[in-house]
Amino acid sequence: MKKIIFISALMLTLSASAQVNFPGKYVDLLLNRELKVGSVFGDEYQNFSYRPDGMAPYKKLRYGSDKKALQGRIFKVTEVKHNLEETAILTLTDGKETIYYNYNSNDDYNYKFEVVGGLELPLDYFCEQIELGLDDNEFKIYQNKIIGFGLSKTINKKTKKAEYELAVSTGSSKEKGAGVTLELLNGKKIERPKQLVGKDTGKQILRTFLELTDKEIALLTESEIKTITMAGQVVNMDSGISGDLRGQLKCLLTKE
Known part of the structure; x- marks a missing residue:
C-alpha cells in the first residue's frame, strides 16, 4: 500500500500560501x-x-x-x-x-x-486535480490527473495505513548513478546520498523512488521544492509546478 508522488523535473496549497500563479477557475x-x-x-x-x-x-x-x-x-x-x-x-x-x-x-x-x-488558494483547487483511480476490496487509490508528473495515495482498507513514495525523474544522458537531494525554498533539504538512480529503458530519463518518512512528508507540505539534484545533475523546479505539488500533497493527506 503506497501513496506515490511523481515529479517530472523535465517540466519543471487546506488554503495555503504558495508559489502558485495560475488560479484556474478561481x-x-x-x-x-x-x-x-x-x-x-x-x-x-x-x-x-x-x-x-x-x-x-x-x-x-x-x-x-x-x-x-x-x-x-x-x-x-x-x-x-x-x-x-x-x-x-x-x-x-x-x-x-x-x-x-x-x-x-x-x-x-x-x-x-x-x-x-504568490496566491492563497483553497484546498478545493488542488483536490480538483485528484481523482479516484481504484477502489476495490483491498485498496483505494487517489491519483493526480495530470500527465507527466503527479501524485497518488494508496490506502490499505484492512490496516488503514499508508506508505509514502516519491518518484523523481529528470532528463539525462547518464545510464545510472547515486544520490538524490531535494532543496526546498525555506532552505531545508531532503537528502539521500546513497539513493540509486537508474535510466528508463529506451528513454533519456533518470528515475528513482523514495520511500518518504513522516519528517520528509512534513517538510514537503511546509515548503515548495526549489531544486532537484539526481546523480550530480541539478534541475530547477518551476515555481508554479512546485506550488501545485505542495497543495496536491496536502489534499491527498485528507483523503480516506
Missing part, C-alpha cells in the same frame, strides 16, 4: 493583485489587447504581442469581468497605461504571469 483571486509578465517561448505573448473585446492585440508582432513590450512589466488587476463560464477579461494597469488580458481557466499554457507574493 480567477477572482487575482483582483487587486500585482502580476509580473514572465518569460515566454518565442517572441510573442497571446491574449493581450488594447480593447476589452480582445479585437486589437497589444503591440502586435505577427499573431500576438511583442515580447519586448511586455516581458518583466508589473501590472495591477483592477477589474475581473466574467464572460462565459471559463473566460474573463482582466483589466491591467501599471500607472502608465491600461490594457486587457483575455483569461481562460483552462489555458495555463498561454498564461505567463507570476503573481507577486
Whole structure:
C-alpha cells in the first residue's frame, strides 16, 4: 500500500500560501493583485489587447504581442469581468497605461504571469486535480490527473495505513548513478546520498523512488521544492509546478 508522488523535473496549497500563479477557475483571486509578465517561448505573448473585446492585440508582432513590450512589466488587476463560464477579461494597469488580458481557466499554457507574493488558494483547487483511480476490496487509490508528473495515495482498507513514495525523474544522458537531494525554498533539504538512480529503458530519463518518512512528508507540505539534484545533475523546479505539488500533497493527506 503506497501513496506515490511523481515529479517530472523535465517540466519543471487546506488554503495555503504558495508559489502558485495560475488560479484556474478561481480567477477572482487575482483582483487587486500585482502580476509580473514572465518569460515566454518565442517572441510573442497571446491574449493581450488594447480593447476589452480582445479585437486589437497589444503591440502586435505577427499573431500576438511583442515580447519586448511586455516581458518583466508589473501590472495591477483592477477589474475581473466574467464572460462565459471559463473566460474573463482582466483589466491591467501599471500607472502608465491600461490594457486587457483575455483569461481562460483552462489555458495555463498561454498564461505567463507570476503573481507577486504568490496566491492563497483553497484546498478545493488542488483536490480538483485528484481523482479516484481504484477502489476495490483491498485498496483505494487517489491519483493526480495530470500527465507527466503527479501524485497518488494508496490506502490499505484492512490496516488503514499508508506508505509514502516519491518518484523523481529528470532528463539525462547518464545510464545510472547515486544520490538524490531535494532543496526546498525555506532552505531545508531532503537528502539521500546513497539513493540509486537508474535510466528508463529506451528513454533519456533518470528515475528513482523514495520511500518518504513522516519528517520528509512534513517538510514537503511546509515548503515548495526549489531544486532537484539526481546523480550530480541539478534541475530547477518551476515555481508554479512546485506550488501545485505542495497543495496536491496536502489534499491527498485528507483523503480516506
